Amino acid sequence: MTSSRASMAFWPKQMIPPTPENYKELAKDGAERLAAVSLEQIPAIPAGAVIHDNGCGHGSATAVIMASAAPEVAATYKITGTDISGGAVEVYCDRAETQGWPAQGLVMDSDNLKFPDETFTHSIGNALIFVGPRNNGVDATKEMYRTLKPGGTLILNCFAYVPVLEPIREASRVTRTGAILPAWTSFEQWTDPSVIANVVEAGGFKKESIKVEQREMFVNIGDFDRHTELVWSMRGMPSTGWSREDEERWDEALEIVRREMRKTEGFKTLDDGTTVIRNIINVATATK
Template structure:
């Protein structure tokens, strides 16, 4: 993400701002699909469960939790969604009210949860642990602390994200010296042993951690628009945008589309929408 509030930085005129609306536009139902595939890796959530949706965003994981159980079980659940982003929590609570979820969203830092010890029967981090500090160890420690003995933790990360290589290639090809994007730091998450090690470092017993791999395909809508938004969000180089990025914007977006189009599972539907394949690691453990 970029800091659109900086006054002395250069911003290409084509850049699409990061807002809750554009985040939803670029992710579509990807968060829900990742959450659904992840929830399939644990036993069904029983009645009366007390669940933490950590880094909840607008509620993708909560929605899939509710959808995965019978209505009578859903009504018995207690769900706390937390996120450091106030706009995300506002969207979460609006969605919860509209959908009559047994859920409450709270603004909270995943690295310093305010919940008491041993609060939850289930703790879920959907596409969030790799975005937190210290490679997620601090957040996992807090999830361990607030999980009841016998409770289940579920976190996931990308084993393969086609955007990563595509953005790197566009960066190398359109910038002097091949300057890479500022966020070029996720490759280590491709190894399942890495996320397993994060859970162990967070306090969970090594022998209890399970990591499974699942594929998720997401309809990202209009491919041209998706590429523009993706480059806006992820293309900023480590030294910040410059005028050459503005001049070569269309070239970079074209290369991004070209590279994503080469990836396994990519296809264009009859209505012009693009489908992109991702692979995730799903890590689960019982405390």
């Protein structure tokens, strides 16, 4: 969006601003849970592994890798986190220093890695393939293949189901003239496990080495009312932009999101008042 268009944009007064801190609050520990479920699909990472955390963000996958190994094993790892966002890499590096991770962070495009061929024993793209890389993720997968050592392990994941998509669509249909749907559909084409399998194969991995597992992932989203406010603010905006109608019917839309989310399988309110929701993910693993 250009600066002139940004100045003309309408923002409902109830909207929670889309800051990095608020996106982190929305995600809760979802990225860590995604990494943990994905890493369960491969054998334990051995001592001396050279690991690439591709699209590292703030270090969710690295944190899970370090926590999953005995301290004496984890200390032998050599981990490199890369991300196209300089801000994310800065946070990653600060976290690595604070936590004592054997890791470095570098700003790098996943479609054009600057590492030599056959650098890593393990390459993980946690919440990577469906949100950023071009060419449907094939170019990024080719780079992961190139930089893996022979016998090296690839892990990629994507969402097959998230419980908030249909609730925000239903709120859009009911509260918007013309039933304009939200623009957020970044994961939707990845629901079929064959899609990520085909991307990995197109990236250079032999078909017989590729395995895709579909797994459940449960995330505690904390306070349910606050979470739905974040969901509608961050995910509810239509491609045409927010309107005054959205502001006027904001509370109605929130109630629809809450009603529909309560209907989703796996939705549960715990004794402490927090809420757990169920996602389904596709985890692709392959060996070079």
